[in-house]
Amino acid sequence: MSRDYVVGRIEDIPDKGSVAVRAGRQTIAVFRDGESFYAIHDNCPHKGGHMCQGEFEPxxxxxxxxxxxxxWSLRTGELETDTRQMIRTYPVKVVDGQVVLSA
Ligand code: FES
Known part of the structure; x- marks a missing residue:
C-alpha cells in the first residue's frame, strides 16, 4: 500500500534538474521540468546507478x-531501447506549492 510523502516545495527542486529524496525506506529521484514533475526509483535496475545524477532530457x-x-522514460519507466525493462515510477502532484509523491 502506498502513502503520500511531502518531499519539499516546488522551488526546492531546480527547474530542469533533479534531487534525491527519502520516502520511507526508499530513495527516489524527483525531476522537474517547469510545472511538470516526475519521480522514479533512484537506483538503476541495471547496475544501481543513481538516477538523480543522470543526464535529464526534459x-x-x-x-x-x-x-x-x-x-529511461520518466513517464512510463520503460527503457528506451527495450520496453520490457522498467524502472519504478511514482505518481507526483503539487498541493499548495508542495511536491507530494505516492510511494
Ligand atoms: S547502471 Fe548500467 S545503465 Fe544504469
Missing part, C-alpha cells in the same frame, strides 16, 4: 543513467 521526459547512459 524535452524527451527521459533520464540517462550516469553509469552506462541507458535512457
Amino acid at each position: 524535452q524527451n521526459a527521459l533520464v540517462r543513467c550516469p553509469i552506462h547512459l541507458w535512457g
Whole structure:
C-alpha cells in the first residue's frame, strides 16, 4: 500500500534538474521540468546507478543513467531501447506549492 510523502516545495527542486529524496525506506529521484514533475526509483535496475545524477532530457521526459547512459522514460519507466525493462515510477502532484509523491 502506498502513502503520500511531502518531499519539499516546488522551488526546492531546480527547474530542469533533479534531487534525491527519502520516502520511507526508499530513495527516489524527483525531476522537474517547469510545472511538470516526475519521480522514479533512484537506483538503476541495471547496475544501481543513481538516477538523480543522470543526464535529464526534459524535452524527451527521459533520464540517462550516469553509469552506462541507458535512457529511461520518466513517464512510463520503460527503457528506451527495450520496453520490457522498467524502472519504478511514482505518481507526483503539487498541493499548495508542495511536491507530494505516492510511494
Ligand atoms: S547502471 Fe544504469 S545503465 Fe548500467
